[in-house]
Amino acid sequence: MSRNAWIWLGVAAAALLVIIIVAVSGGDDETTETTVAAETTTTAEETTTTAGETTTTVEGETTTTAAETTTTAAAAEPIRIAIVAPSASNDLAFTQSIVDAVNVIEGEREVAEVAVTDGTFVVDDAAAAIRDYAASGFDLVIAHGSQYGGSLQEIAPDFPETTFAWGTAADTFGLSNVFAYEAASDEGGYVMGVLGAALTETGTIGIVGPVEVGDAKLYVDGYKAGAEANDSGVTVNINYTGSFSDVALASEAAQAHAAAGADIMTGTAQMVVGAVGVAADQGIPWFGTQANQTSLAPEIVVASQVYKWEIVLRQILDDMAAGTLGGSVYVIDLANEGLAIEYNDGFALSAEVKALGDQAIADIIAGAVEPTG
Amino acid sequence: MSDFFTEAVLIATVAGGIRLAVPLLLAALGETFGQRSGVLNLGVDGIMLLGAFTGYYTVLKTGNVWYGLLAGIAIGIVLGLASSLISVTLQAEQGISGIGVYLFGLGMSDLLFQRLVGTPVPITKFPKIDIPGLSDIPWLGGMFFSHSVVVYLAFLSVPVAMFIINKTNFGMNIRAVGENPEAADSLGVSVSRVRYATVTIGGTLAGAAGAALAIDLGIFQQNLTNAQGFIAIALVYFGAWRPLGVMAGALLYGFVNSLVLQFKTLGIIPQSWSDIAAMAPAIITILALVIVARRFRAPSALTKPFTRGT
Numbered sequence: 001m002s003r004n005a006w007i008w009l010g011v012a013a014a015a016l017l018v019i020i021i022v023a024v025s026g027g028d029d030e031t032t033e034t035t036v037a038a039e040t041t042t043t044a045e046e047t048t049t050t051a052g053e054t055t056t057t058v059e060g061e062t063t064t065t066a067a068e069t070t071t072t073a074a075a076a077e078p079i080r081i082a083i084v085a086p087s088a089s090n091d092l093a094f095t096q097s098i099v100d101a102v103n104v105i106e107g108e109r110e111v112a113e114v115a116v117t118d119g120t121f122v123v124d125d126a127a128a129a130i131r132d133y134a135a136s137g138f139d140l141v142i143a144h145g146s147q148y149g150g151s152l153q154e155i156a157p158d159f160p161e162t163t164f165a166w167g168t169a170a171d172t173f174g175l176s177n178v179f180a181y182e183a184a185s186d187e188g189g190y191v192m193g194v195l196g197a198a199l200t201e202t203g204t205i206g207i208v209g210p211v212e213v214g215d216a217k218l219y220v221d222g223y224k225a226g227a228e229a230n231d232s233g234v235t236v237n238i239n240y241t242g243s244f245s246d247v248a249l250a251s252e253a254a255q256a257h258a259a260a261g262a263d264i265m266t267g268t269a270q271m272v273v274g275a276v277g278v279a280a281d282q283g284i285p286w287f288g289t290q291a292n293q294t295s296l297a298p299e300i301v302v303a304s305q306v307y308k309w310e311i312v313l314r315q316i317l318d319d320m321a322a323g324t325l326g327g328s329v330y331v332i333d334l335a336n337e338g339l340a341i342e343y344n345d346g347f348a349l350s351a352e353v354k355a356l357g358d359q360a361i362a363d364i365i366a367g368a369v370e371p372t373g
Numbered sequence: 374m375s376d377f378f379t380e381a382v383l384i385a386t387v388a389g390g391i392r393l394a395v396p397l398l399l400a401a402l403g404e405t406f407g408q409r410s411g412v413l414n415l416g417v418d419g420i421m422l423l424g425a426f427t428g429y430y431t432v433l434k435t436g437n438v439w440y441g442l443l444a445g446i447a448i449g450i451v452l453g454l455a456s457s458l459i460s461v462t463l464q465a466e467q468g469i470s471g472i473g474v475y476l477f478g479l480g481m482s483d484l485l486f487q488r489l490v491g492t493p494v495p496i497t498k499f500p501k502i503d504i505p506g507l508s509d510i511p512w513l514g515g516m517f518f519s520h521s522v523v524v525y526l527a528f529l530s531v532p533v534a535m536f537i538i539n540k541t542n543f544g545m546n547i548r549a550v551g552e553n554p555e556a557a558d559s560l561g562v563s564v565s566r567v568r569y570a571t572v573t574i575g576g577t578l579a580g581a582a583g584a585a586l587a588i589d590l591g592i593f594q595q596n597l598t599n600a601q602g603f604i605a606i607a608l609v610y611f612g613a614w615r616p617l618g619v620m621a622g623a624l625l626y627g628f629v630n631s632l633v634l635q636f637k638t639l640g641i642i643p644q645s646w647s648d649i650a651a652m653a654p655a656i657i658t659i660l661a662l663v664i665v666a667r668r669f670r671a672p673s674a675l676t677k678p679f680t681r682g683t
Contacts (some may be wrong), residue, residue: 088483206638240646
């Protein structure tokens with residue numbers, strides 16, 4: 001084949017790829033919107049159910065706040081919200097939780113625009129996106145990743161009129177335009193640990209974690225505490241793979257747990273999709289967190305702790321409407337319904353075991369139990 | 374520590390190491406062809422990612438894992454040809470252009486996934502094959518002879534690669550072009566054609582490696598390979614540009630990873646050491662690389678574009 005022929009072959013290959021890009025980039029928006037709408041509807045239904053199950057004074061206050069918020073928002077100007085997050089918007093984990101929450105807010109308030117930059121696992125890329133959104137006049141820029149703190153500390157002072165929200169974190173750096181938010185994921189972890197200990201027959205539970213920090217560590221610690229509270233003889237093996245994104249390693253960690261005798265598994269962060277696959281292959285019940293993971297393995301997912309960041313977003317938007325652009329740390333937990341335990345109807349969980357979980361939720365809300373002390 | 378020396382745990386450790394080695398082995402074998410002919414392709418990881426998505430998506434739509442593997446191979450061929458065009462015909466600086474291919478694969482695989490799939494959906498995995506007679510051997514059977522079919526295919530490709538590189542005219546041309554392209558050219562060997570062929574073989578195997586990874590895991594996610602393509606390139610240096618050495622490197626990396634995971638699971642490595650222990654495979658591989666690299670020499674024409682008459 002002549003040199004020219006090779007060149008034309010290469011050009012044809014490149015053209016093919018460009019055609020693929022163009023074909024894929026257009027016309028799929030409807031599908032995306034439909035999916036999001038469906039998810040939002042489900043969430044709303046599930047929230048209602050949870051609220052009905054736990055009627056307390058705290059909830060009453062929360063409900064009042066939400067109603068007030070709606071009134072305030074109606075009078076406020078439409079706002080522009082931007083999200084910068086490390087993994088994919090539909091990762092069934094950390095990033096999806098904030099995108100779902102903003103979708104809920106979009107249905108409740110006057111939101112002029114929502115922009116999402118996901119997949120920014122490189123912090124410098126995230127920093128550039130955060131700065132761009134602030135410079136473009138977005139009212140609220142959400143930096144959804146603990147690793148973005150250093151960047152935010154540098155960027156936020158340059159845009160005093162912009163509100164930044166950073167999570168999961170508990171530090172606003174003393175800046176008046178930075179909110180921090182975090183999840184008391186040890187609470188849901190504790191509840192599911194109680195359930196896991198009740199279900200195990202071998203007495204061994206396996207946990208796949210990413211890196212021992214933030215809400216991942218809280219969840220793992222809470223799960224272990226809950227399992228041991230329900231059965232002091234249970235063995236909880238914990239494996240932090242060292243990566244938030246290595247699906248293959250998470251898969252092998254699950255294999256290692258199975259070899260060590262685990263017949264119940266859980267895990268946190270976006271790489272657990274690999275571990276869920278191993279659990280499904282071996283018929284090992286799985287507990288999810290951050291988002292509802294039932295769709296990954298409907299036959300083995302027992303329950304998921306779901307983050308409902310809309311609770312803190314409502315608080316932040318209320319503050320903004322009142323002229324406060326930052327300075328507070330907000331937490332989602334079982335009491336304010338920012339954390340919800342969503343059961344998989346397809347998993348045959350006995351009423352006795354579910355009652356243990358419900359009791360653990362009630363104990364935590366009442367303050368009778370502190371998951372990680 | 375006694376928990377480690379049980380049949381179930383030892384089998385899982387060895388079998389896990391082999392599974393983890395497979396994508397690295399396939400990608401590194403392909404890269405070996407290219408480097409032996411003088412072309413460094415740093416875009417391996419990008420090709421793996423597109424191979425992974427293509428393989429995943431094809432299985433998602435057809436339910437047939439073999440169609441998925443073929444689709445991964447097909448996209449690998451296309452990207453291998455594109456890489457050849459960039460490196461050989463256009464003579465772009467190989468390091469920079471390879472990074473470009475990587476970034477293209479990273480972004481494109483994610484874009485395609487977001488647009489065509491969205492939320493991760495599990496797919497059918499490769500069937501597991503127990504080798505008759507051998508899989509029943511106590512301990513060893515579970516370790517070596519009870520794997521998914523792609524594992525056997527990957528290790529079978531090692532002797533095939535050895536044969537091609539060492540025993541065929543094409544292999545002799547590859548080595549000649551990698552060591553002294555001017556001399557090869559003067560003897561009538563088309564340097565461009567050989568390099569196009571080797572880089573395309575590299576793309577093919579990288580695409581297969583990505584598809585094998587996704588179909589073996591039964592899922593796709595953004596950046597699924599997690600930089601395994603770059604580790605594969607390091608393993609080519611580790612293996613001294615020889616298929617057997619590359620296989621040894623891939624197995625070493627896989628086994629150390631698997632061992633660390635088991636030790637962490639059983640608490641042999643304390644939880645507080647988890648993050649440091651996670652670096653062990655990379656550190657050990659780099660140390661071994663330093664030791665091995667002192668004893669072997671890279672192909673003389675590696676990374677050097679060839680222009681007749683210069």
